[in-house]
Amino acid sequence: MPSFSHFFQILNETKGVFLKAMLLTLELTVVSIILGIVIGLVFALLKISKIKILELISDIYVYLVRGTPLIVQIFILYFGISGIFLLPDFWAASIALALHNGAYISEILRGAIQSVDKGQFEAGRSLGMTKTLTLRRIILPQAFRRALPPLGNQFIISLKDSSLAAFISMNELFNVATTLGSNNFDEMTYLLIVAVYYLLLVALMTLIVNRVELRLAVSDR
């Protein structure tokens, strides 16, 4: 095990390169979460559409994504698609992560939407609101609030999953740590350092999710 002073010395010396890598990790994560929410919402709505073919499409998507490892999905997008047209590394990784997240998010949102009392929908309809309007103004805001805790969980998972982008040579946190570690014959120090950066990011993310949860909980007080 490296000594404390050694650890902090390296931590200090490498902070420039790690901060840059952290920024990339953050970009990958944020882009994949935002795209993932959009994809997840679309497939959640397909799933509850009560139109058989759309439900089936949603089922197949969720099955394919949940049924294969993320690293396989990243490689398929990176190597498979780049044979057809050139997909920049960043977008190959982001899209793979987004498609992956989307499947899990769609299940989270579907559950949350279905947990909203049917009476809410009927109340909206009874006031002359269309299905779409009722969904947008009445159901989704309530569903989103209920979905926040599991969504926060999913966001943390996708942050950590972004480390798999290292395997298509993206210089995000994990790649930088392993590269520097092996170059300096000091893997453990760099792994511990990268763990600290991940913990910092997760702390930040938890803080944000908690803030949003608190803000949305205003109607309970």
Place this chain on the structure above:
Amino acid sequence: MAMKEMIKINQLNKSFGDLHVLKNIDMTVFESDVVCLIGSSGSGKSTLLRCLNFLEKKDNGDIIIEGNTVNPRTDDLNKIREKVGMVFQNFNLFPHKTVLENIIEAPIRVKGVDKEEAITKAKQLLSKVTLEDKADVYPSKLSGGQKQRVAIARALAMEPDIMLFDEPTSALDPELVGEVLTTMKTLADEGMTMVVVTHEMGFAKEVADWIVYMHDGKIIERGTPDQFFNHPKEERTREFLNSTMLK
């Protein structure tokens, strides 16, 4: 008699799977009538009420709202629902919106009413149900009776011609029933056309113009409160009245 027919139902039938819940229902509701639908649970009265604003789809028969035979496949049901307000047993207030936001939501989003105007109207309605001080409160802070009065104000904000009430006091603590019934009585006195599914016999006796008694998916008897409570014609009605009056 030049009274306007607000609701007319001809030979309405409705089944849930094998369960035939509404059997050849005929009914007419005139303008400013208060009709109380009574009967034991499972008699089909709530289903009948829900058919009137098309939350349930009829199997066959005609539903004629203000002279127009409604075809749920081709007609814009949202337009019809604007004219037919509904109050639910479980209130169904929007928990993520304040009382005021609950009331102004549909007028603004559906009717395109100007926000300031909607707020002014909402405040008038809140004072009508004596809850003017609760405008900025969330529903979770209200008692059941207050929730139901907000729900009534919310339905009234769409300026409906007809109000449907689906057991509006059944989910309330006994001491809160009175305030809701008083609000409904005020509405009735103002000439609102109302169809009320209720177990409150006192309210039915006092406020209803017509009582419709349902059993097993059929209308067994209808009449004025005096005819119905004091001179029931059907044996089935007498049994029902005996069982409810004895408590």
